[in-house]
Amino acid sequence: MDAVWLARVQFALTVGFHYLFPPLSIGLGWMLFGYQTCFLKTGKAVYQQLARFWLRLFAITFAVGIATGITMEFQFGTNWAAYSRFVGDIFGAPLAAEGVFAFFLESSFLGILLYGEKRVSRKVYWLSSLLVAVGATLSAFWIVVANSWQQTPAGYHLLNGRAELTSFWAAVFNPSTLPRYLHVITGALVVGTFFVVGVSALMLLKKRHVAFAERSLKSALIPFLLSALLVMGTGHEHAVQVAETQPAKLAAFEGLWETQAGAPLLLFGLPNAATETTDWAVGVPKLLSFMVGFSKETRVQGLKDFPKAIRPPLLPTFFSFHLMVYLGGWFALLGAVGLFLWRRGQVAENRIFLTAAALTLPLPFMANELGWMAAEIGRQPWVVYNLMRTKDAVSAAVPAEQILASIILFSLIYTLLFGIWLYLLGRQIKQGPQPLDAEVRS
């Protein structure tokens, strides 16, 4: 394999692994804040118990997230030096801003949450939980800013052989920043809230810590359902923006070949690059046009409008997008069923629901990964849309065998890390919550 391919593989591996953790930090961070708020307001020890239990899982997740995140940031320089020289004038600032505005906040106050409960007042402790969640959410903002600039570059001109900043705010709020940020955050909320639902379901199935698990499940069910609905709404907004700013990507998402007014929304099908048609297509007539432009007659560009050399890789883009959408539908359904069962007083006993929830545990992570795959593969062959190709972005100084060696090392370490993370998670579930604090209860 050549260096470009290896660099792509390394990027996919490190970003794919890294991104298991930040959405969980964001979503779980807000759940923790919710528990702390309830505890502050009511003084009921059960909330403290919930907060403490999920905090321990949060801590492991955050540590792995930081460690793999440093790898991400260094990687632009190590593997993509030509890219870094070309975009550094614009791309570096959000990364630095993320550190200054978000990570310091999150890591400092996480220290207080984890080790400072006895050293600060209850209010400061509550505030720390808020700041941790805010920090996690802000860090996503700056990362989405940087990546959105790759998708829809703005606020720059080409000078001295590189992209130079002309307007900071135009670059930060480029056309895709807000729709993508909202979709990313709601996606993270799905991960965090469902993590609580799924792990609680697992405990209920195994009949461990039943009372605690039931409370825990109920605490997250409505937030999960809301997030699942919101992620659909923000996803829709994002797709409308993609149709406008990156039509080739949307066409690949949808397996749409012919430019047409009244384009159908594909439900199932298999795009065939050889015949330039989509086989076994089942779609709703005119719905895509309607969704994109609020009119059945909106013109949607098809893949044939674009030269083959600048079409994204078809099948990976198509399938990652469609799987993500199917999963999104499943989450909303599961949340709605859960709420229905809760109202009938059966949510903690219904084994079919609990089994489904436990099996769904990995799926929100997958949906988040698939979304990023659709976004990033769908942007190819560009690393910066319409400005720089990925193959021109790599480090000339790094030989292929060194990349291969580091891929092997990282794969080993990451497999190990993942195993440990699962193991600790399993232990935590087995051990269950700490007993209620006597002093608080009285």
Add this chain to the structure above:
Amino acid sequence: MITLQLVWLLLIGVLIIGYAVLDGFDLGVGFWHLFAKKGAERSTFIRAIEPFWDGNEVWLLTAGGALFAAFPPVYATVFSGFYLALILVLLGLILRAVSIECRNKVGDPRWVAVWDVAFAVGSILPSLLYAVAIGNLLRGLPLNATGDYTGGFWALLNPYALTVGLVGLSMFAIHGALYLAVKTGGETQRKARAWAAKAWWAYAPLFMIAAGWTSHGGYLRGGAAVPQMLGALAALAIGLVRIFNRQGRDLSAFLASCAGIALVMLGVVAVLFPNLVVASNDPSLSLTVFNASSSQRTLAVMLVIALIGMPLVIGYTVFIHRVFKGKV
């Protein structure tokens, strides 16, 4: 224009010094970890750094982001040129992050023992490699016209760079021991003081050797006066470390060590200035503060970000050290 570039050199200097002073102590604690008694003493070591280490690593993350933003060609050349070394640093940092989080989670002594080794290795490897990288920057790198490093990996492991590497390792080792002396009591504290005293006999001579080698090896390309003055001040700080350590004034010794680290780092900048990456094959290819910066607009925007953000950062750092002040 020139002023903004100098301001950014200074700010990145502050971030890197902040990182070295702060993560330096927890990396240094890792250096001594395997010398500590199994059980309570090792747990004390971890507790001494637990609330701080990830915040300390954020300084690295921010310094990396700031370098990328302010001097993109430098970031690109250095990070791709030191590819394998950086990969090893990253693996080290990952290993230690995970060991700090994991070692206390399971009671089995074998589990703890494995993570203790991972923690020590993950601390020693980055400490050494950072300084080896700095040694290579001081020495200069062969670059081509696009600014890509053209030497191989093994060329980075030259005697001069390895000597600088050992300076860095001993610097963090003594820093960690002095930190432990501040944060612990009883027998552990006495032990930490004794370690610091021993480490001084590695740190001080190695520093003098490296300083002399830098002066006489022809690496003072931009003039000798400022680097030698900073070197003398650093030597003074290192001397004070020894005096305070002997007197048992732990906090003063630790602060002197902080000052020593800052002065050594400033000395490195002074040796390089105005270069950031010296092209050893052709000086006209060198990346300097002036030819390798971002545009004026970007530097100005970033300055606003820094002026808003850095006081907050310093505020959080001071706040958590106050919350967790005192012995472990």
